[in-house]
Amino acid sequence: MAAPMKRRKVVGVIKESIVFPIKFPEISIFIVDRKIQRIRLEHLKKLAGKNGFPVCEKLDESVTHIVSELETREEVLEILERSTDVNVGLLLENAEIVSMRWFSSCMEEGAPVEVTQEHQLKETDKKVTSLPSCPAPTKAEYQDAKFSCQRRTPLYHHNKKLTDALETLEKQADFLGGDQNSSRALAFRKASAALKALPRPVRSMREVENLNDLKGGKHCKRLIQEILEEGFSPEVEGILDDEWFKTMKIFTGVFGCGAATGRKWYDMKLRTLDDVKRCPRVTLTTEQRYGIDLYDDINTPVSRQEADVIQQIVAAEAEKILPGTTVTITGGFSRGKETGHDVDLLISHPMEGKEKGLLAMILNSLQKSQLLEYTDVQNSSYSEAAIRQVRRNLTMDHFERCFSIFRLPKHLKNGAKDSKLRQHRAGCKDSDSESDEEGVTAAEPQTVDRAGRVVDALGDVVVMGMTKRSGDDVETRLCSSVGVSEERGAREGESGLQFRNADSLAGARQTDIKIPSDDVTTITPRDSEQSCRDRDLDGGLTRSDWVARRVDFIITPQSQYAYALMGWIGSRMFNRSIRDYANKEMNMTLTSHGLFDKVNNKFLLAKNQKEIFEHLKLDYREPRDRNC
Numbered sequence: 111m112a113a114p115m116k117r118r119k120v121v122g123v124i125k126e127s128i129v130f131p132i133k134f135p136e137i138s139i140f141i142v143d144r145k146i147q148r149i150r151l152e153h154l155k156k157l158a159g160k161n162g163f164p165v166c167e168k169l170d171e172s173v174t175h176i177v178s179e180l181e182t183r184e185e186v187l188e189i190l191e192r193s194t195d196v197n198v199g200l201l202l203e204n205a206e207i208v209s210m211r212w213f214s215s216c217m218e219e220g221a222p223v224e225v226t227q228e229h230q231l232k233e234t235d236k237k238v239t240s241l242p243s244c245p246a247p248t249k250a251e252y253q254d255a256k257f258s259c260q261r262r263t264p265l266y267h268h269n270k271k272l273t274d275a276l277e278t279l280e281k282q283a284d285f286l287g288g289d290q291n292s293s294r295a296l297a298f299r300k301a302s303a304a305l306k307a308l309p310r311p312v313r314s315m316r317e318v319e320n321l322n323d324l325k326g327g328k329h330c331k332r333l334i335q336e337i338l339e340e341g342f343s344p345e346v347e348g349i350l351d352d353e354w355f356k357t358m359k360i361f362t363g364v365f366g367c368g369a370a371t372g373r374k375w376y377d378m379k380l381r382t383l384d385d386v387k388r389c390p391r392v393t394l395t396t397e398q399r400y401g402i403d404l405y406d407d408i409n410t411p412v413s414r415q416e417a418d419v420i421q422q423i424v425a426a427e428a429e430k431i432l433p434g435t436t437v438t439i440t441g442g443f444s445r446g447k448e449t450g451h452d453v454d455l456l457i458s459h460p461m462e463g464k465e466k467g468l469l470a471m472i473l474n475s476l477q478k479s480q481l482l483e484y485t486d487v488q489n490s491s492y493s494e495a496a497i498r499q500v501r502r503n504l505t506m507d508h509f510e511r512c513f514s515i516f517r518l519p520k521h522l523k524n525g526a527k528d529s530k531l532r533q534h535r536a537g538c539k540d541s542d543s544e545s546d547e548e549g550v551t552a553a554e555p556q557t558v559d560r561a562g563r564v565v566d567a568l569g570d571v572v573v574m575g576m577t578k579r580s581g582d583d584v585e586t587r588l589c590s591s592v593g594v595s596e597e598r599g600a601r602e603g604e605s606g607l608q609f610r611n612a613d614s615l616a617g618a619r620q621t622d623i624k625i626p627s628d629d630v631t632t633i634t635p636r637d638s639e640q641s642c643r644d645r646d647l648d649g650g651l652t653r654s655d656w657v658a659r660r661v662d663f664i665i666t667p668q669s670q671y672a673y674a675l676m677g678w679i680g681s682r683m684f685n686r687s688i689r690d691y692a693n694k695e696m697n698m699t700l701t702s703h704g705l706f707d708k709v710n711n712k713f714l715l716a717k718n719q720k721e722i723f724e725h726l727k728l729d730y731r732e733p734r735d736r737n738c
């Protein structure tokens with residue numbers, strides 16, 4: 111339990127003129143409002159008051175219990191540090207950070223319960239805690255730059271309440287669809303991006319009304335004003351509570367169902383997934399069938415740990431097939447997010463051209479291990495013409511890829527202990543495949559060590575699919591780990607290259623990007639018939655053994671790797687902004703495949719992301735600062 115408080119501010123909960131008597135003056139609860147709707151927050155405070163628990167409206171040293179709905183202690187600390195002038199270190203001498211579970215137990219008991227392990231928030235895993243703690247950008251650094259790629263946009267920022275509200279409006283506009291709403295959605299997103307880059311919480315309209323991305327936005331301004339004055343926006347609360355919006359959220363959570371289909375189902379008077387399943391007028395696509403069947407799994411956020419396990423499994427398979435293959439986690443995880451809606455894996459090989467045919471082999475091998483529930487493979491549609499004439503800001507690129515539903519074995523969900531991975535692989539091994547279970551080879555399962563490095567079963571450091579003895583003095587980490595890209599950027603240009611094929615890279619530097627001539631997009635037949643489920647009958651993985659997670663595999667040739675990496679790191683808004691910048695300020699076309707200089711009529715090569723920024727005459731932005 112927390113030490114007794116030093117000063118006691120006797121606060122009962124006063125609501126609608128009711129003052130509840132305080133039964134437990136030794137306790138003082140502060141509820142962190144993040145992730146809790148205003149109405150619920152009020153309800154919780156009232157409940158505490160009714161039960162005789164003092165609740166503090168303001169965080170101060172009298173607080174003994176900081177209750178939060180957030181998942182990790184670090185998230186809470188981040189928020190506290192930003193939202194209070196009180197020294198958080200001092201505060202924690204008296205107070206404990208506890209989960210809502212503690213709060214509920216107290217309310218159930220009608221008395222304070224002791225804080226046990228189950229009430230404590232999880233510690234973020236090593237890699238994430240070692241993230242730079244995202245110091246607030248200084249005013250000078252912010253500069254209200256015209257393009258959001260020109261400013262630092264950290265994941266944890268000062269104006270979440272405002273940006274959440276703006277993003278609800280953005281989502282609503284996206285759901286509504288059509289050109290006009292799509293422009294509205296972009297305006298909300300731009301306003302939100304502008305606020306995310308501000309060096310401190312907005313306290314008055316004066317601080318925002320002249321921001322570049324807010325100047326014309328009456329709606330955005332009205333919303334911000336409302337929240338600043340009232341603490342919430344009735345419009346946003348209304349949207350969140352609206353049946354149409356709630357139903358659209360459910361429907362668009364179905365893999366393969368976009369806003370248009372969602373609207374169609376709603377207009378057919380369908381309101382639940384059961385309604386959709388039962389409706390004879392609805393013909394579901396294969397994707398949607400999987401999407402509905404596996405709805406709960408797919409809508410459970412993927413944790414960083416799960417993403418790491420999946421990466422390790424894929425990297426191990428890839429290494430067996432083609433040593434040296436690199437498998438990198440990109441997307442939100444590489445920008446520091448602790449959860450994501452999917453895992454984006456960028457796959458390449460140091461030797462240009464070796465990546466051809468790799469995807470099919472990797473998928474085949476995963477399929478044999480019963481790890482794929484659904485696959486939708488798209489061939490490369492890359493051509494020079496396609497990327498030269500690319501419409502500005504087009505998200506879709508032309509890489510060979512597979513959108514999949516991955517079966518993550520439950521016993522591996524909480525981290526890949528080598529023995530577990532080994533067991534899984536042994537259990538699913540092809541009877542005729544070569545066994546390397548005894549000897550440690552490059553294909554051995556890998557885990558991430560305490561320093562955030564990828565290590566194999568013997569503790570040897572593995573570099574993106576390649577094994578290096580830890581005695582060697584090369585310090586490396588998973589390039590998907592957050593906060594390492596600066597090092598990685600440097601390594602890519604220097605020591606990192608020693609792991610790639612020097613010839614192929616030297617070649618790549620001297621020549622322009624080689625463009626394959628085929629520009630055919632083929633979508634392979636959906637393999638529902640070949641679904642791994644069928645194999646369940648053969649005594650392999652059964653449905654209760656795994657959880658479904660969305661995994662995207664993207665294959666890139668090495669010459670396009672840096673561009674692909676930057677594109678897939680995102681965020682979407684960052685890409686939009688940097689592509690817009692390239693076009694308007696540099697007269698260049700930037701895509702996930704390359705950078706085309708329209709003035710000099712040539713593609714500009716880059717062996718790492720820093721070089722892309724240099725070509726664009728932009729200051730380098732770390733992935734963790736691309737969260738616009």
Ligand code: 8GT
Pocket residue numbers: 440441442443447449450451452453454505506507508676677678679680681682683685702
């Ligand atoms: P998440 O954490 O919810 O998964 O969010 P995310 O990881 O940031 O978004 P994502 O939808 O998984 O996409 C990852 C990034 O890849 C985005 O920034 C997106 O702009 C970028 N991207 C490309 N090319 C393509 C493409 O062809 N399709 C898709 N869906 N995304 C692409 O660079």
Ligand code: MN
Pocket residue numbers: 440441442450451452453454
């Ligand atoms: Mn993603």
